[in-house]
Amino acid sequence: ILGGRETTPHLKPYMASLQVHGKHICGGFLIAEQWVMSAAHCLEDMDNATFHVLLGAHSLKEHEPHKHLYGVLGTSSPGSSHDTNHDDLLLIQLEERAHLNQDVQVLAFQRVDQDVPAGTKCEVAGWGITSNTGRHPDKLQAVELPIISREVCNRRIHHDNEITEKMLCADSRKKDSCKGDSGGPLVCHGVAEGVVTSGSRVCGNWKKPGIYTRISAYVGWIDSILA
Numbered sequence: 001i002l003g004g005r006e007t008t009p010h011l012k013p014y015m016a017s018l019q020v021h022g023k024h025i026c027g028g029f030l031i032a033e034q035w036v037m038s039a040a041h042c043l044e045d046m047d048n049a050t051f052h053v054l055l056g057a058h059s060l061k062e063h064e065p066h067k068h069l070y071g072v073l074g075t076s077s078p079g080s081s082h083d084t085n086h087d088d089l090l091l092i093q094l095e096e097r098a099h100l101n102q103d104v105q106v107l108a109f110q111r112v113d114q115d116v117p118a119g120t121k122c123e124v125a126g127w128g129i130t131s132n133t134g135r136h137p138d139k140l141q142a143v144e145l146p147i148i149s150r151e152v153c154n155r156r157i158h159h160d161n162e163i164t165e166k167m168l169c170a171d172s173r174k175k176d177s178c179k180g181d182s183g184g185p186l187v188c189h190g191v192a193e194g195v196v197t198s199g200s201r202v203c204g205n206w207k208k209p210g211i212y213t214r215i216s217a218y219v220g221w222i223d224s225i226l227a
């Protein structure tokens with residue numbers, strides 16, 4: 001997260017950290033007791049290694065009462081396109097139901113397939129790098145970002161018609177999601193509307209707005225997997 005600040009501990013109890021050998025790789029969030037949502041391209045960043053899901057954390061390293069590392073029973077993604085940002089969603093089934101408490105809670109996602117109005121202030125959180133020099137935070141960071149219309153985001157100077165109706169854009173001027181924040185939720189009025197994708201892999205540059213997968217465009221798929 002660029003341009004953000006440390007969150008108040010455990011005020012985002014839905015946040016997950018996808019980890020390989022104790023190293024944070026991607027964000028994610030709890031959508032049901034046994035299911036975490038993240039980004040499909042995070043699996044590529046893991047080279048098919050076995051990964052775990054950390055819930056209940058604020059600090060990645062310190063002991064915290066409700067931190068718990070969960071094994072993964074299986075994963076599912078809607079598409080097969082790896083190189084693009086298309087269908088960049090991942091559903092992770094935990095090996096057991098998460099123990100819900102004040103530090104571990106489910107986050108509702110948007111089910112109505114309508115664009116978030118441009119200008120809406122949303123929030124993204126994660127343990128991704130906090131500077132382009134690659135500084136890794138130990139504690140969860142968050143930043144507030146305004147939504148940018150698809151029409152503006154598709155201009156040549158920005159993402160030049162790459163933004164489909166299954167994606168949305170948020171401002172990236174100084175404040176932005178970045179490496180390691182992929183898979184985390186973009187939350188607007190308390191509801192998850194988007195999932196962080198890496199997009200152009202540029203951070204904090206106003207010319208390359210952040211790209212987020214629109215969750216409401218995948219409700220049918222999500223319900224089919226959770227059923």
Ligand SMILES: CC(C)CC(=O)Nc1cccc(-c2cccc(CN)c2)c1
Pocket residue numbers: 131132133134172176177178179180181182196197198199200201202203204209210211
């Ligand atoms: C100088 C370094 C920061 C270059 C680099 O490694 N960028 C990188 C790599 C992979 C993903 C991402 C990435 C993820 C999530 C969101 C975004 C952009 N909002 C970028 C950004």
